[in-house]
Amino acid sequence: MVGRGELTDKAWAVIVPLLPPQQGGGRRWRNHRQVINAILWKLRTGAPWRDLPERYGPWKTAHERLRLWIKDGPWDKILDRVVVEDDAVDDLEWIISVDSSVVRAHQHAAGARKKGGCSDDIEVLAVDGEGLGRSRGGLSTKIHLAVDGRGLPMRFLITPGQAGDNPQLVPLLDGISVARPGAGRPRCRPETVIADKAYSHPSTREAMRDRRIIFVSPERDDQIARRAARGSRGGRPPAFDVEVHRQRNVVERCFSRLKQFRDLATRYAKRAAYYQAELTIAAIVL
Structure with a gap:
């Protein structure tokens, strides 16, 4: 019987071919589905790993599997697979809305060892200070998110909480790459990008024109x-479609859904790699 918030049979059928096989010798791995359900429980509740219910097995097993799969990258493969399937059946809407949201970091998120002095063999993501910074709300992380026309996640980045929105727009769009079901290059260019005033800058508008977006x-x-x-030398105002801009609320609704996962609404993870993996898993669930 599937418990609340656990993988359904349909979801498991999609995920299982993309999971890495057991590596090396030793004892048989604990069931992948049980471990993923344990990770989902942690993500949904925001509880410490040591409070994991017994039905999910040892908490160290679930934590170690999460660590290994951050290193091997199956979470990104699963998310890409879901997006590709949506595009194949014309569910994906290539009207991209972008925004950011600041997440308060718990005191447990601070104090990660510096690169080179850490015993963890995960390749630490290229995020300044593990994605932690000081904003007006205190120690925080900022999530930069791009969603499609339905409000489902396409790509995201994390930065320290005080980072600006506009510099992250082009890197965010560069991360969108949806493979074709058959032959052909991946699709990377959206039809339209909708953003708020924080992204309104001449350099950004020029970059979008160059990309024909x-x-x-x-x-x-x-x-x-x-x-x-500047008078007549100031030029004409850029085109602005009010009706299209009203569709931007889908990205705000997506943030609301992501923050239903308590482990995302407050950051507890010390490492940026762990927090980014949790975001990817939540995006897969959505």
Whole structure:
């Protein structure tokens, strides 16, 4: 019987071919499905690993499997597989909405060892200070998210909490690559990108024009005033479709759904690699 929040038979059928086989000798691995359900329980409740219910087996087994699979990369493969299947049946909507959200870091998230002095063999993600920084809310991490027209995750990045939104837009879009079901190059270019005023910058608009992407973002007040002060030399205001911009709420709704997972709503993980893996697993569930 499938418990609350656990993998369904349909979901398991998709995931199982993408999981890595057992490596080396030794005892037989604990059932993959039981371990993934343990990880989902941790993600949903935000409880410490040591409080894992007995029905999921030893907590060290679940934690070690998560660590190994961060290193081997099956979580990204599963997410990519789900996105590719959606695109194959024309469910994927290539109108991308982007936004960011700051997540408060628990005190347990601080104090990770510096690179080179850590016994963990995970390749630490290229995130400044493990993705932790000081914003007005204190120690925090910022999630930069791109969703499709249905509000389902396409790609995300994590940065320290004080990082700006606009510099992350192009790297976020560069991370979108959806393989074709048959032959052909992966699709990388959305039809439209919708963003709020934080992403309104001349360099960003120029980058979107170069990529032949329709960019829908309102101008900031200071940009409007600067153009007005220059008179006729200020040029025309950029095109802005109010009706299209109203669709941006899907990314805000996606953040609300992601933060139903308590382990994401507050960051407890010391390592950026662990927190990013948790985000990927939640995106798979959505």
